[in-house]
Amino acid sequence: MAETQVYKYTPKDFKSDQEVRWCPGCGDHAVLSSVQKALVELGIPKEKFAFISGIGCSSRFPYYMDTFGFHSIHGRATAVASGVKTANPELSVWQITGDGDALAIGGNHFIHAIRRNIDINIILFNNEIYGLTKGQYSPTSTKGLVTKTSPFGTVEEPFSVGELVIGAKGKFFARTIDTNVALSTQIYIEAAKHHGTSVIEVLQNCVIFNDGIHDTIADKEVRDDRTIILKHGQPMVFGKNNDKGLILEGCRKLKAVKLGEDGFTEKNILVHDTFEPNPGIQYMLANMKYPEYPVALGVIRSVDGPTYDIAVKEQIEGVKKTAKIKCMDDLLKSGSTWSVG
């Protein structure tokens, strides 16, 4: 039986014969490694994976995977991946994209795939810069960032990926840091198991054009105090000494507090509910920014719902059951016809 078959892969089985050409020190290397580790754990035969990408440094990803892969055009990977999944819902479809590819030129496809809840896994490499074109600002660049196309600083507000995903009726949103392979691997596994569009934002470092952009929170020395790894059912505690936590202040606003100070104890700390359909708290978590808050990592939102690909399949099966027209000959002869001779 297919369901009981065990696939004994190692990450190496998912490496293609192509030489990896990202810059030495680029965060993409770690993402590739995390994904290859995650796929091993899924129990899905290798030939069922399809990796679809757009354009950008990260979009070279499919060439390095020994799976089916399609390197498409700028911004359109979401649409290509949607077509692949709708054509064959049995495939495990992964989209590799970046902040420019998904949120600028591909913004329209991105929000509509999420709205449809088509069962694809979108790994969005967010380095807040255009790398392949050598250093222009992106839709996630912090306001004021000086780049080659903003020599006096940008004057526009950036998108927050989580805010956009939830606003587009997203049902799965997670965030990780490129270098945290253990956390990333776990998140990719959860994303793969989730039925519906899964968006994983990877805070990824561009070593050439935006080096250290995430260091404020991602650096080893500070990351425990400046990020929080959310786990379903666990209190939202963080800090090197697990002495900080998140509370809800006045039902409307999150607040980072120190346990034992101002009378706050573990009892006051919020417990993370990944599966809560109401996105209120998850939305606030996704939008937390340092220094006011720790940046949230882990699976922030994961809610079940009908998926587009299965709905299309079931609608066809439903109509077919009672249909009078079973083949083209039936259709050709149906309705108003007349015979001559």
Add this chain to the structure above:
Amino acid sequence: MGKRSTVIEREEVVIRFSGDSGDGMQLTGTLFSDTAALFGNDLSTFPDYPAEIRAPQGTVGGVSGFQVHLGHSKINTPGDFSDVLVAMNPAAIKANAKWIKPGGTIIYDEGNFSEKNIEKAGYDKDPIIEEKLDGYNVIAAPISSMVKEALKDFGLDPKSVLRTKNMFALGMVYWLFDRKLKYTEDYFEKKFKNKPGMAEANKVALRAGYYYAETIEALTPTYKILPAEIAKGLYRNINGNTATAWGFMAAAEKAGLELFIGSYPITPATGILEELAARKDLGVKSFQAEDEIAGICTSLGASFAGDLAITSTSGPGLALKSEAIGLAVMAELPIVIVNVQRGGPSTGLPTKTEQADLMQALYGRNGECPVVVLASSTPSDCFHFAFEAARIAVEHMTPVMLLSDSYLANGTEPWRVPEMKDLPKINPPYADRNEKPFLPYKRDHEKLARSWAVPGIAGLEHRIGGLEKTVKGTVSYVPENHELMVNLRAEKVAKVANEIPNLEVYGPKTGDLLVVGWGGSYGYLITAVRELQDEGHKVSLVNFNYINPLPRNVKKVFSQFKKIVVCELNMGQFANYLRIKHQEFNYEQLNKVQGVPFTIKDIKEKCIKILEDK
């Protein structure tokens, strides 16, 4: 039935129903043509409606028309000039006055010729006199007041009552052509199955019109058009968009593939998406995408995943799809892009017809980017060419552009339906799973097509994409490799010529003048050429359906004629294309860019002028 004092037997006749866009003229015309088809006439129809759903009432801009051309012999066009005009308001006279045959019949709704409406249409007092139509057979029928009277006991609101005016008019026309009411009555019974009152009201209006026509002496002569002599078989009326959609479904069945359409609504192509969306019974996966680009990109994804994938659009949408067509060329995936052409550039004339996207279809992409280009030429042969486009795309692993146009998309004609067993099998070039290692860009020698390795099959894992590749599928910037691949892709498309039929000559194979057309202008060209031949001119016609590559016998055919004239609804795009491909000939041109088809008169006059020039 009452006696008919004068009955004129005619080979063919053209009727035009015209009124406000809310007057139900499209339905009226469709019911009339279905009835004529059932009677056994050959026919061709053309709806002509404004882009606005409800343009200001009573204005010329809001006039919606439906023309039917029926006859005893083969009918190839909806006709130039109408024998009978049904005008529901003064604006309909304004829009159609110059398209009525001298002495033709005009039936108009007297009740709608109020001072206000006359003024709205741009007349002073009397449209008939002002258009100098008073010598015609003009019937002022009190249609509005007659339906009010006929339906006074139905308890309907005044609006619903007046909505049956078109049926009263249709009843009159049925009497004029001695046609039975049964088909129309059955239609209303079916349509208003749950509203028997409405069904009855429409039937009463229809009959009231019929008897009114019988009663008044004015409506003579009446016409008799004998059934056409057409080949034996099962027939149906079909328009170009439906025929296109059905051709793809037939191709999917013959290829053993599932059909996927990714598309975005755009006039006049939307009918294809609508028809396929309705065909869940035949397993069609329809994806109404967020935009034109996603339309083709979802299709490309589906093609990669192993479906027969198509996308439908019109000129502005084709512009948006250009980059993705380039990707399809590079990835060498099968996909059909249907472009139902309309008047351009930009938004242009969304509901009108034109053939001005030929250069865009052939060349409108970055890089050396050849695709196969086909063009349908009649509403019903859209089925055949959609099937052909899908067959070539799949068997040759290439994108195929199928050109239709607004005139074909909306026009209808009777079509002898094929049996599926008579259509050729389509053979997808699936990759061999035992081939180790699998090379995605390895080609077969005959067609130069690569093989199709569908995700889900172990051992065939591979990567494709928009970057230039070697035969192994490895990204390559090697100069010689790029040139090799550019040449291979071009040669692959050129080799399609080995599998397409030769150009057919309508008429003698030698002569003084060869009329050359392509795609949708066929009907007008063949009609004009046949008339010229009957008048003794040495004129023949070729009409191209295969544009890229061209059929192999073009040179042989062209060389047998003293002169060549290329007729097309643009400024000479196909003529210029022929000047590139077959420089040895001299091409004269007949061009028209008015958003409407040629008239037979246009073509004949041009041909005679060329024949007379020494």
